[in-house]
Amino acid sequence: MNIYVTGAATTKFGELWGVSPRTLARQAAFGALKDASVEAERVEALFVGNMLSGMLGGQEHLGAFFAEELGLSIPAFKIEGACASGGLAVHNAAFSVLSGQYETVLVLGIEKMTDHKPEDVATALMGAGSEEERSAGATFPGLYALLARVYMKEYGTTQEQLAAVAVKNHYHASLNPNAQFCNPITVEQVMKSSKIADPLKLLDCSPISDGAAAIVISKKKKGNSVQIMASAVATDTLGLAQRKSMTELKATQEAAKKAYEQAKISPRDVHLAEVHDCFTIAEILAMEDLGFYKKGSAAGAVGKKNHLVINPSGGLKGCGHPVGATGVKQIAELVEQLRGNAGARQVKGAKIGLAQNVGGSGATAVVHILCKVR
Amino acid sequence: MQSPVKIxxxxxxxxxxxxxxxxxxxxxxxxxxxxxxGDQAPYPVAVIALKNGEKITAQVVDFDEKHLIFGQEVVTVVRRVTQPNTEGIIPYGIKVKPL
Known part of the structure; x- marks a missing residue:
């Protein structure tokens, strides 16, 4: 694809009680525009990735809301696909530029979650599941716990092996100044953390977070641009019980297959990947469904020296998971890495990066592949 | 969220x-x-393969710890789902109990 990310910015992620969504949006959006050296007036459309503004904040119509905040009167859209909202916004923005109708567009991923009570956030997030799952009193940790239980039985994976994912991602996050968590943790701490939905414990779960990220997508490249090689989306049943297999996410597999075809590369060519580790089991599933490891073998590779680095930003677990922002933050991280500007967490020699963003328990998957401009 | 009409x-x-x-x-x-x-937690939620070929997600009720195993036989029953909402309607739905 001859389209480029010309600018990217991420706000601090975390429990930001003193910061409003408007402020987060301005920080991310103007940060990305400045990074791209583009005047705001040059932006022709705005794509906002967000899930919960209506259910939690009572504010919908986010396209016009944030266009106004940025001082723009341009076509503007809210794109919603649960925790994949950010990735879907990037996909829509990329395809709008590919269509030839826009030259430069802005993508903003944003979520404000910590203003609200945890049970209200849990209820709102379950909007991403099926009616049957809501009636069962399931939660998102609960749904991924159901997947973890089957996976662990099938492949003999231990809780300690799952915990190693959280340990690795906290370590990466400790090198990322924008991450929610800067504290390294141990497997023992994960094992001793309180149970949330057995077998998942508190430190197996990504946190509730506030944050925003923005990128500028353009038809024309500049000196520090990163090329978008592929942008693919796939969907599966909303409820996880209705799927054939509980040890894989078919939507991830299908989106990845399409993305590798678009980019004309194989999984072996990827140097780093930002994957959707909303829970530790989700990173294991992603490592396999994206084709990096054979089914059942990913857990053994976590925390060891591998052919690629997974979640250098700290992932959802360490960096934080403001749901609508996550998919855009993943792209912003790839941009920084591929430019070689990622500081202490720089993946050496990174030329090709992949981002995988998942909505619900796997009903939506978005895969992007980016590369350094040659 | 539970409208009486929907129920x-x-x-x-x-x-x-x-x-x-x-x-x-x-x-x-x-x-x-x-x-x-809140008044029911902690509670088990299971995925069940029904005899009719469908699979469902449902809460497990009237259980002992020994029933939470792979392959445990269960049957679907009607139970209250959540606390009544502000409209006073009590939502009922499908749960499962061990056989």
Whole structure:
């Protein structure tokens, strides 16, 4: 694809009680525009990735809301696909530029979650599941716990092996100044953390977070641009019980297959990947469904020296998971890495990066592949 | 979120799902529940493969710890789902109990 990310910015992620969504949006959006050296007036459309503004904040119509905040009167859209909202916004923005109708567009991923009570956030997030799952009193940790239980039985994976994912991602996050968590943790701490939905414990779960990220997508490249090689989306049943297999996410597999075809590369060519580790089991599933490891073998590779680095930003677990922002933050991280500007967490020699963003328990998957401009 | 009209409309579907046996294929214990479920937590939620070929996600009731195993036989029953909402309607739905 001859389209480029010309600018990217991420706000601090975390429990930001003193910061409003408007402020987060301005920080991310103007940060990305400045990074791209583009005047705001040059932006022709705005794509906002967000899930919960209506259910939690009572504010919908986010396209016009944030266009106004940025001082723009341009076509503007809210794109919603649960925790994949950010990735879907990037996909829509990329395809709008590919269509030839826009030259430069802005993508903003944003979520404000910590203003609200945890049970209200849990209820709102379950909007991403099926009616049957809501009636069962399931939660998102609960749904991924159901997947973890089957996976662990099938492949003999231990809780300690799952915990190693959280340990690795906290370590990466400790090198990322924008991450929610800067504290390294141990497997023992994960094992001793309180149970949330057995077998998942508190430190197996990504946190509730506030944050925003923005990128500028353009038809024309500049000196520090990163090329978008592929942008693919796939969907599966909303409820996880209705799927054939509980040890894989078919939507991830299908989106990845399409993305590798678009980019004309194989999984072996990827140097780093930002994957959707909303829970530790989700990173294991992603490592396999994206084709990096054979089914059942990913857990053994976590925390060891591998052919690629997974979640250098700290992932959802360490960096934080403001749901609508996550998919855009993943792209912003790839941009920084591929430019070689990622500081202490720089993946050496990174030329090709992949981002995988998942909505619900796997009903939506978005895969992007980016590369350094040659 | 539970409108009385929606609850009324769902009655037929609930009726069609009563008394079907099946087996547990996965389960978890929800310890941090969503709104409306606070008085029931912690509670097990399972994926069940029903005899009719369908798979469902449902809460497990009337159970002992020994019932939370792969392959445990269960049957679908009607139970209250959440605390009554502000309209005073008590929502009922499908749960499963061990056989």
């Amino acid at each position: 009324w409309r769902n009655q037929k579907k609930i009726q069609s799902l009563i008394g079907i046996t099946g087996k547990i294929i996965s389960w978890t214990i929800v310890r941090v529940p969503p709104g409306g479920f």
